[in-house]
Amino acid sequence: MKDYKIMGINLPVYLGLLAVLIVAIVMDVLPAGMIGAFAFMMIIGALLDVIGNNTPIIKTYFGGGPIVVIFGSAALVYFNVLPESVVKNVNTFMKGGGFLDFYIAALITGSILGMNKKLLIKASLRYFPTIIGGVTVALIFVALGGLLFGQSMSESIAYVGIPIMGGGMGAGAVPISKVFASGLGIAAEDVLSKLVPAVALGNAMAIVAGGLLDKLGKARPELTGNGKLMEVGDEDLHEKIDPNEKLDISDYGIGIAIACTFFAFGVVFGTVFNNITGVDIHSYAWMIISVAVAKAINLLPRKFEQACASWYNFVAKNWTAALLMGIGIAYTDLGQVIQALTPLYILLCFLVVLGAIVGTMVVGKLMGFYPIEAALTAGLCMANMGGTGDVAVLTAAHRMELMPFAQISSRLGGAFIILLATFLVPIFF
Template sequence: MVNSNDKGFRIMGLSLPVFLFFSAIVIIGTFLEVLPKGMIGALALMMVIGSVLGLIGDNLPIVKDYLGGGPIIIIFGSAAIVMFKLLPESSINIMSNFMKGEGFLDFYIAALITGSILGMNRKLLIKAAVRYLPAILGGVAAALGLVALFGAVMGYGAKEAIFYIGIPIMGGGMGAGAVPLAKIFGSSMAQDPAKMLSIMVPAVAMGNALSIVVGGLLDKLGKVKPSLTGNGELMIVEGETVVEEQESYSPDFILMGKGLFLAVSFFILGNIIGKFVPDIHPYAWMIISVALVKGLGLIPREYEVACHQWFQFIMNNLTPALLVGIGVAYTNLNEVIAAFSITYIVLVGVTVIGAVLGSALIGRLVGFYPIESSITAGLCMANMGGTGDVAVLSAANRMKLMPFAQISSRLGGAFILILASTILKLFA
């Protein structure tokens, strides 16, 4: 995002005068409302905003050290731009449509899932997958237990705290979590699903925001207590690394092109399987497909490296732009602010803390580093699905853990829907 070296201060690899000149072109086009629709206009504006806000966040003393630095400022700064209408509505629509209607988020996550899984050590991936479910269950149990306890003590109600705060936060985001949960709750309680959703949305939004902040704090904790972290490695395995033999392949544009094609193809495969087995999200089927290919050794190492190099290109160049899109299209500051009350904030907080502590404890027992386990099996259950995964992992500087984050958001989210249905039958 920002570089300082012997060639002088740089942003996005560009010298400051060059960056300012081309950024001015983009900003002038934005306010004249001639910004092209689609990828060109959206990416240009998102890259400018992301670079500037990232520079600010990476240099604010408290924010850079304790709150996640650039990523959190990019997300919430972009959301503030929308709330205060600092840009023309046409440019906001271009960026929102690029994220949602034109699938930039899917494109980004496809690259991350494919490249990070295929870049893993195969034996390590198999060992980690077997132990991951207990870490998720530990986080869910601790989160729901703590929010029920505090809900009862603070007069909110244990059952209400679980139904309206704990389960929505742990449910995998909006589309795959809060929306189906609202339908489940509405039918079981004879309530309008829209009313249920209005109760859940602030919890999901605040839980996502807090998860991002906690992700940054856990990264800071790892620097203070190195014994708690694998610095991006999930499994505690001596002598093994996540990416195998990558050093024998120098960056190759042809390889990256192959990686691009394989990434989007795996994404389509997930959608094909999801059409016939719709109860599981296509993201989850994509993860399963890529993991099976990797675990069974079905493609040559060259293609694995191709996907990994494409993933690295996307992550290093487009993450700030993506975070802007998350802030613009998926983060509503009005919803977060409207939900503010001491009781509500405490209950959201203990839910996220419970997810962190439970997944860290069980993760350590099954052979994971506590910080990596709490980020993936804990925070990535408590955040807002795919968008939250990117934001949390970016704030925690552990983007290569995306496959496990997506397991939490997708398969873990599906588990929460089943759990919610079961709990409602017992207690509603």
């Protein structure tokens, strides 16, 4: 066992780190800020990840580590196992400290700049019809399911279908609740209380579905590109790196600086756009567009693109379990998920997720995409909880290289759902 490794650390050394951490937690003296948060999220997150990846049934059918990390950490909060100071510090680090944004910025910038430019443009033109196909089938499925069990089609679409497909909480359920409140003349808080359980439950189902689709891809290899979105022979979305163009440790700093600056640009442009038009589109969407444009016009030297791609690989390899730990604690309310577990509600949420998968697999195939990759990105990454859900779904499916398309679904696709809700409310309510 001494040769067994967790986080790349030999087991005796890892257990020593874990022991120090547990003592600090029990004594309630774990340092505040990023030191305590990183230590807790990385060490405990890695342990839960190992448990999930080695637990029968869970590792085979439910995505393994990511499921256990997210819901295991959420359970630690729900059952009051963790001191309040630890929970508060992780919440602050994830939200106020911006660790989630920092992680997503690295993934968006590095993954897009590391793509094959021609294939990126080609895939994007076919991607939005795939999203629309998934949304359409998902809303049809939930409407018919509600009608079959005595619930109105409009109510099923409004309180289950739209929030699940809406791109998460901050960029989805919250603005959708305001759209509904304005159209129906009721308090946004009352609407939001009905939307949140659907978002949480749909997110959980999407994560599980990500693991199941990965399993399906192994059983039916003709349905998957194993991380490639388009059926383009031996080519893939990643640029071929010249072995003579070696990177050194300072290039990680270049990657950090560029990723953070693109994120800042997204915030600046989004603020200006909102002030001029009154339309609030999430900063991630503008960041995606700006990075894609920079890639399309060769704005950055190739070495800088590779530096961003290398930084993205570092972040994905070392901090994914820690991020999932933070998602479980700061963004996953296990109580809301449990309260929503009525048979009809579960069925309707399942129908939305199933419709998203079926619609995107069919339309995606017509658009020249691999069905499983289309379902993961244009389908499940519409049905999950925004950026946090994207990480969880793609990790469960072992296809993190699809993050740029996942983010298009969560951000631009989520904005499409808000616009759709704006038009549907006066027509059907």
